[in-house]
Amino acid sequence: MIKKVLVANRGEIAIRVMRSCREIGITSVAVYSEADRTSMHVRYADEAYYIGTSPSNESYLVIEKIIDAAKRSGAEAIHPGYGFLSENAELSDRCKKEGIIFIGPSANAISTMGDKITARKTMIKAGVPVIPGTTEKISTEKKAIETVKEIGLPVMIKASAGGGGKGMRLVKKENEILGALRAAKSEALSAFGDDTVYVEKYIESPHHIEFQILADKYGNTIHLFERECSVQRRHQKVIEETPSPIMTSKVREEMGKYAVAAAKAVNYEGAGTIEFIVDDKLNYYFLEMNTRLQVEHPITERVVGIDLVKEQINIANGMKLSYKQDELKQNGHAIECRIYAEDPDNNFLPSPGIIKHITEPLGLGVRHDGYVYEGYEIPIYYDPLISKLIIWGKTRDETIKRMKRALYAYKITGIKTTIKFLEKIMNTPDFIKGKYNTHFIENNFNFLMTEQKSVGDCEDIAIITVFMDYMNNLEKIRPKISSELQVNNWKSCGRKKSLMRL
Amino acid sequence: MIKKVLVANRGEIAIRVMRSCREIGITSVAVYSEADRTSMHVRYADEAYYIGTSPSNESYLVIEKIIDAAKRSGAEAIHPGYGFLSENAELSDRCKKEGIIFIGPSANAISTMGDKITARKTMIKAGVPVIPGTTEKISTEKKAIETVKEIGLPVMIKASAGGGGKGMRLVKKENEILGALRAAKSEALSAFGDDTVYVEKYIESPHHIEFQILADKYGNTIHLFERECSVQRRHQKVIEETPSPIMTSKVREEMGKYAVAAAKAVNYEGAGTIEFIVDDKLNYYFLEMNTRLQVEHPITERVVGIDLVKEQINIANGMKLSYKQDELKQNGHAIECRIYAEDPDNNFLPSPGIIKHITEPLGLGVRHDGYVYEGYEIPIYYDPLISKLIIWGKTRDETIKRMKRALYAYKITGIKTTIKFLEKIMNTPDFIKGKYNTHFIENNFNFLMTEQKSVGDCEDIAIITVFMDYMNNLEKIRPKISSELQVNNWKSCGRKKSLMRL
Amino acid sequence: MALEININNRKANVELLNKDNNKIKVSVDGKIYDIDLVMVENGVYSILYKNKSYNVELTQNKSGKKYIVNTLYNSYDVEIIDAESKYLKSRQKEHIDEEDTISSPMPGKVVKILVKTGDKVKAGDTVIIISAMKMESEYKVKKDRLIKNILVKEGDKIDGNQTLIVIE
């Protein structure tokens, strides 16, 4: 049984993993870069190992250093969190060779799902619906034009090694095909070192809906229902919820079965996510599999009542799944808001800096997963995610209102955050009605970006507070001023000496 | 419909009530005493009214001032929280006369349940089992001896107006009867101005198990299952959990029905709690009714999934209950730990003072209801409750381990707290096994009070940290020292002048 | 005690009329406010005005004269205008036109400098690339320019609003 786990990550996810380790009596080992000596995951862990300078490609992304820290600490297992090396087949493989348990799937599962064309082929073979398109790479420009015409416009040209929106081009008109193809290939080459591209039908108003799955080493695979992840900004999820407001129980059951089939097709082990693209008529297509824990996993934990990290560790320990499919149900509603150190008023530029003051929301239905503290400086080297607010309510309506209440009480000064932007989303009619797709933010951009008008005396109150603070500070530094005066006096010391009581 | 609520309380419960108000769009009004100007409930509320000097009998307990603040603010309703005026029939009555909605039961229900003898009679009439004993006050000493013999030793002599362990005497031997009777009467007279006492059979190893009920104005009454409250120190609850580890579904159903019957017997409206005393064989007897929200209500909210304050407001608004009995179920397990500003190493003396630093536990399954913040001074005038940790887990075992994880991460400096004592309870074999009654703390006192032995290098680490902190401070104040030197220099200014560059 | 305060392009005259512990009387552009104001946490004020409860959070810049102020729903940039500020402002205008420098609004790291002192660059040319938190931003010149001075080198950590390159 695993007694010590090295968490090859930082920030909120490292702490989240360590919390579950602590609950089941597992010693946790942190790794940290130069910039992270004072980071909370180092403080929270039982042990901590330095693994290099601040840029992640000199620390968190260096397999050698992670393996070395694991050996030195005597950790039997490595949990990769999300991001960094979490979907790196080489790490999974290397762990195997070193006799360290990788808390995640096999290298083969990671690679198969990591290459989009291979994944598409595998899914088609497993009977999982995929977006109409090619299953082979586009070999010639002539073939490309033929294929696009076959599928029918509009289409997406996508990099097989792709991710994060890179090497992707939307084609709406026939005369755009060649230009888009060349651009996608060149971008794919420079981003991933591989210019393989393929073509998919473009879904007009897509929803991103994903299914959480768990699979043990004995072929038992279950799904933990869906998460609706359509609130995105530049292909980055901003808000997630479960259940999806557009889901029906019939479609849920179907998609769940396909999600399980998709995982089984790659002999998946551990926790993973099958992402689907869903159109307004609830037609759904396999999009990709994330072979790791997701940022948004807590909403599933809240509604299904299962600690996913504990299940990951159980599975890694070679134990059978603790739950059967028919024992699981969705209880109430959960929404996650991701709070980023970004300035919504300045094109969401990252806003690293020192946390001056923080008030965390508390109370009924509030889960908060974060890692910053007062006086902590958010480093410039990593993802600007500060924390995640996970709110539960009996109904979707209650959950939205509770989220508003929690965001209202959540205060961070010293840096810019997306809190007010998230509050705006909670007040957007399309979101409240649950009628939204991945175009939500662009469709509602004006509403979301309109500054709240000053209410009542707020502006004058702000003025008065600044005024009083400034005055108080002046008073505090007065002694300094008088000591400056003393220096002046000192200069004329000889002259005034007779007047002073020395 | 209620649009504005005055919360006639302070501390965590005032904020907890205001949170639910905010979620349903109700404006909240705080009242505060002199000591509470900087208290979080004043900061959290939409409005705040000063109601007097710090002692509670000059502020929070003065009905006149509460009513006056309600009128001035235009609040349509008053929520009393727990403690203070929450079980004061006069306030309920006065509200009625003033046309203000009292979020709680009628004066009649409060008085009937407030007088122990009347409550006993009412329960007997309603068919609810009560502890064998008298239903009339003890009129003469002769009658007392007869009654005690009839019931059989051991017995408790109790003040009818009693509460909090005052005016209560245990009688184990016949020759103790008269002494105990006189002592109880005199204590009752001085504590409550009423020396009426009665006699009850003493239950040897009792459990305190209570049922949460909700009742609307139309006679619909439901229960929300039990809470086990046997971990007590001097009749004060320390830890509560639900479900009770000794409960069976058969007994739960029976007791639930009696709890509903008890509430109906006084035409109860709102949220209330029926306390039972339960022996090891699961014989149960009505003990008393608390005609208000309990400190420990959040564990019920977590396991049943209902916001009790919202239900209270719904009921006060004249709406029907949102739930039927058969729609409710217990989902998982919840434990509450009450964190007090008390020094466990010094006989639990209250430890008011300034919060220097606080780290709140976060993450999966953690609810935290508190009110203090860094720099806040816990006043000496009120209850030393700092906050409540409410932990949920799929099983009781997971919940205990998660509570330990949360307590481990919960840090408060500047004052003494009971956090370490609560951690000890979580490690006590009787508690882990779920085999405990109200004698738990005395039975395990030695275990609970044994200081954790210094582990490894902890003591030297403590020494080194103090050493370095002290050194750093010396460096910081060095400029001051040099300025003192300047003063000395100044004194000899005349002498040294020629040597100095002025 | 009176001061001039800038907020949202408004210049307000503020005067403290009376102070009795946390009870203050202040005039803002002639309007009188009776306010109960107390600093409850570092930079956080609790304010009661006409029984309304306000929480105001201040973040002060290094000079101590510029504040970011968060109230319930609004965030304001507020500036204290005293004699010193007025002097500095007038001086700044004389010497440094904001258009004559390139700076990044956020702290980060210099990834690449594409020019050297003395270079003549054309409108739209990228002169420097800054990275912060997984994101690289290119900074371009708006007009044809001459690179007068480069104040940083590749690999340098930079502060927000630090002048990186002086152009002419």
Add this chain to the structure above:
Amino acid sequence: MALEININNRKANVELLNKDNNKIKVSVDGKIYDIDLVMVENGVYSILYKNKSYNVELTQNKSGKKYIVNTLYNSYDVEIIDAESKYLKSRQKEHIDEEDTISSPMPGKVVKILVKTGDKVKAGDTVIIISAMKMESEYKVKKDRLIKNILVKEGDKIDGNQTLIVIE
């Protein structure tokens, strides 16, 4: 730089041997520690020693020489012994025997004073009643005593460990 430090009836000699930013080498009673120590929050230190992560929280008393130290599971009272402390200690012993004063370990309010200066009281007599947080505590003398001086009056707010009554 060396100091004497009192902890749990142990007197430890501590010496700083080397310091390179947050990496320090310290000797405690001759045992050498190589430690990575950094103050992360006000009074909170993160310490790495042999790759173990410790969090240590300090609360300092007003004199700056007494600390309450919270480590993972233990709480220690720690005192710095320097020349000044030694002098004060010796002086204190001469003048004030701890038994000659009555004080409350916690802050609170004086509810009632049952004696006046000059009174002779008997062992076990209550001399003063203090309330703090819904609880009243009676303070009694252990031997027959003379009330020498009463430093507080009824209704006074008092600090923890403040001398309330001097007895003889």
